[in-house]
Amino acid sequence: MLNDTNTPNNTPNGGDLELSWSEDAPKGGKIVLNRILKDGANVPLFFAQTLVSSLRDQGYNDTTSALCEHVDNSVQAGASEIRIYFKQMGKPGAYKTDVAVLDNGQGMAPNVLKVAMAFGGSMNFNNRSGIGRFGMGMKTAALSMSPLVEFYSWQEPKAIYNIALDVEAIGRERTNNVMLPDPELLDKLPDDVADIIQKPMSVPRDRSQQTLLVDTNGDLCEVLGHSGTVIYMPNCDRLSFAKANTLVDHATKEMARVYRRAIGEGLRLFINNRQVTAFDPTYSMASARHRQYLEEVGTKDSKLITAKLLDIPIHDSKDSETAQVKISLYKLPIEDWHHLPQKTLRNDLHIFNGQTVSILRNGRELFADRMAELTTRHSITHWFRVQIDFPGELDEAFGVAANKQGVRLKGYVKDVIKEGIGEDISTVINEIRRFQSEQRISAKAAKPSTSESKATSADPHQARTLSLTLEEEEQIEGNLRTLAVSLKRPNETDDEAFERVKASRYIIQYVHDEYWPFYRAERRYGRVILSINTAHPFYSELYDPLRKLDVLDITGDEENNSAKHVRDQTGPLVALELMLVSLARTQAGLSLENEDALLTLETLQREWSESLRIQLTA
Numbered sequence: 084m085l086n087d088t089n090t091p092n093n094t095p096n097g098g099d100l101e102l103s104w105s106e107d108a109p110k111g112g113k114i115v116l117n118r119i120l121k122d123g124a125n126v127p128l129f130f131a132q133t134l135v136s137s138l139r140d141q142g143y144n145d146t147t148s149a150l151c152e153h154v155d156n157s158v159q160a161g162a163s164e165i166r167i168y169f170k171q172m173g174k175p176g177a178y179k180t181d182v183a184v185l186d187n188g189q190g191m192a193p194n195v196l197k198v199a200m201a202f203g204g205s206m207n208f209n210n211r212s213g214i215g216r217f218g219m220g221m222k223t224a225a226l227s228m229s230p231l232v233e234f235y236s237w238q239e240p241k242a243i244y245n246i247a248l249d250v251e252a253i254g255r256e257r258t259n260n261v262m263l264p265d266p267e268l269l270d271k272l273p274d275d276v277a278d279i280i281q282k283p284m285s286v287p288r289d290r291s292q293q294t295l296l297v298d299t300n301g302d303l304c305e306v307l308g309h310s311g312t313v314i315y316m317p318n319c320d321r322l323s324f325a326k327a328n329t330l331v332d333h334a335t336k337e338m339a340r341v342y343r344r345a346i347g348e349g350l351r352l353f354i355n356n357r358q359v360t361a362f363d364p365t366y367s368m369a370s371a372r373h374r375q376y377l378e379e380v381g382t383k384d385s386k387l388i389t390a391k392l393l394d395i396p397i398h399d400s401k402d403s404e405t406a407q408v409k410i411s412l413y414k415l416p417i418e419d420w421h422h423l424p425q426k427t428l429r430n431d432l433h434i435f436n437g438q439t440v441s442i443l444r445n446g447r448e449l450f451a452d453r454m455a456e457l458t459t460r461h462s463i464t465h466w467f468r469v470q471i472d473f474p475g476e477l478d479e480a481f482g483v484a485a486n487k488q489g490v491r492l493k494g495y496v497k498d499v500i501k502e503g504i505g506e507d508i509s510t511v512i513n514e515i516r517r518f519q520s521e522q523r524i525s526a527k528a529a530k531p532s533t534s535e536s537k538a539t540s541a542d543p544h545q546a547r548t549l550s551l552t553l554e555e556e557e558q559i560e561g562n563l564r565t566l567a568v569s570l571k572r573p574n575e576t577d578d579e580a581f582e583r584v585k586a587s588r589y590i591i592q593y594v595h596d597e598y599w600p601f602y603r604a605e606r607r608y609g610r611v612i613l614s615i616n617t618a619h620p621f622y623s624e625l626y627d628p629l630r631k632l633d634v635l636d637i638t639g640d641e642e643n644n645s646a647k648h649v650r651d652q653t654g655p656l657v658a659l660e661l662m663l664v665s666l667a668r669t670q671a672g673l674s675l676e677n678e679d680a681l682l683t684l685e686t687l688q689r690e691w692s693e694s695l696r697i698q699l700t701a
């Protein structure tokens with residue numbers, strides 16, 4: 084071919100070039116291209132007719148993440164309220180779904196609206212301090228869902244500017260240079276858009292969950308206020324789920340987390356008229372959803388183990404400037420939470436959803452998932468969380484693409500982070516492991532431990548017995564059942580716990596509390612309850628090392644270890660437990676005799692604990 088100078092295709096006008104475009108390709112685009120090929124006319128940098136269609140495939144992970152582009156813009160426009168609507172009509176298999184986003188941000192003046200509609204048009208181009216920066220989001224995200232997008236924006240009441248982006252209409256244009264039309268001025272929103280705002284959605288079915296901005300009797304114009312924007316995507320042809328229900332649930336779940344900071348700072352976000360409460364995967368935010376469940380069961384938040392500021396180079400070179408990243412490591416309170424029902428842990432708190440690492444850019448989350456390079460693949464990751472906050476200056480370092488579909492950390496960034504927080508993570512992992520292995524041992528037994536049984540069988544030989552009051556005697560069954568529930572070990576049923584508590588006069592349990600003495604003694608219904616505090620250095624310096632020795636003795640293969648094997652152990656740990664159990668027995672007995680003894684013994688316990696703590700740690 085190259086040598087053949089006589090091929091017809093080499094004629095200057097290229098008249099015989101055939102475009103192998105598909106039947107449904109934009110007709111206008113074909114005409115423009117053919118004309119240019121034929122005439123050798125000036126070529127625009129972008130062929131609008133085809134590009135606008137290609138941009139529909141910009142690659143959003145799902146409908147929710149495309150909608151996040153609009154929420155980003157609304158937040159950046161200073162909105163205090165944002166509403167997202169999924170309006171569905173028709174029958175299964177033939178649904179028609181209109182999607183809209185409404186905000187009360189600063190709105191856009193007509194010229195701004197026009198510029199904003201253009202690809203690359205941005206009022207914040209490459210500004211790293213906010214959320215937007217690429218001048219693409221609003222358009223590509225909207226088109227990724229629907230071939231027609233209508234924008235409405237106002238900066239004073241009853242003066243709404245409207246402009247539409249219509250992929251098919253643009254495809255029909257026969258000009259080399261497609262221009263945007265001027266926005267049209269309307270005095271009110273068109274009926275189809277107004278209806279979305281003023282009429283309840285079909286989901287959530289329970290209408291009481293929907294708080295309309297205004298109903299059909301109200302004054303829409305008034306509630307739209309002085310400024311705001313609506314983006315309306317009628318008849319969406321590309322949505323990640325067919326049913327409005329699923330779309331609503333997915334968007335609610337994701338946005339609750341992605342915008343948790345903004346919501347925490349007062350943003351009111353509604354999806355199909357139901358307000359979204361923040362979900363915090365680190366379980367530390369005061370206003371987040373988990374609080375409600377924890378309050379119900381009366382337990383606490385996660386614990387901030389460490390928060391570090393790391394300087395990360397903007398580029399991977401020696402003389403690069405740096406920007407600061409904040410890394411926070413949280414440990415979930417496994418000691419308090421492990422006994423919560425699986426339903427609460429799984430469906431309410433969502434602790435098993437694998438969101439160990441959460442990465443936020445300027446307060447907006449971009450990533451929430453496992454990150455094996457930073458943590459580990461083990462299921463242990465359910466019980467701690469890493470939160471990384473980075474500024475827009477580090478976009479390249481964190482690998483943020485124009486459509487904000489996640490992050491791709493550069494190798495050197497991972498290294499700095501590992502260096503900074505790796506050891507702390509290992510420490511937390513070890514703590515969690517230790518707790519879990521402890522639980523496994525005690526859970527396997529569902530029976531009294533060696534020291535508990537020894538103490539019980541020694542009881543008849545004691546000078547003073549653990550007698551019950553008459554009243555206690557009468558209600559012993561019921562009381563022991565109640566007591567057993569509070570002393571229940573993981574994997575133990577209520578009945579098993581009851582049998583264990585009934586069979587044993589001595590019960591050892593573990594608590595974790597910074598402000599507690601190293602042990603605590605109680606007597607209830609003829610039982611002596613010894614609580615060992617895992618937060619006191621007595622535990623980490625003496626009890627736990629002894630316990631570990633015992634565990635190691637029993638062999639490495641925990642799974643095949645019979646509970647019997649564990650219970651047969653008699654060693655220093657059992658002796659230490661007996662020392663504490665006998666102390667608890669004595670203390671609880673004397674305390675019952677009179678108030679003075681109680682106070683004195685409590686003072687002894689507290690001061691002894693404190694002086695031991697100082698000696699062990701100073």
Ligand SMILES: Nc1ncnc2c1ncn2[C@@H]1O[C@H](COP(=O)(O)OP(=O)(O)O)[C@@H](O)[C@H]1O
Nearest residue numbers: 156160199205206215216217218219220221312
């Ligand atoms: N809801 C909105 N309220 C006010 N202005 C908006 C809104 N959405 C978009 N804009 C304007 O449109 C411009 C383009 O938006 P977009 O395509 O998402 O690019 P970017 O956010 O990267 O600037 C923004 O810079 C902003 O000025």
Ligand SMILES: [Mg+2]
Nearest residue numbers: 156215220221
């Ligand atoms: Mg944007």
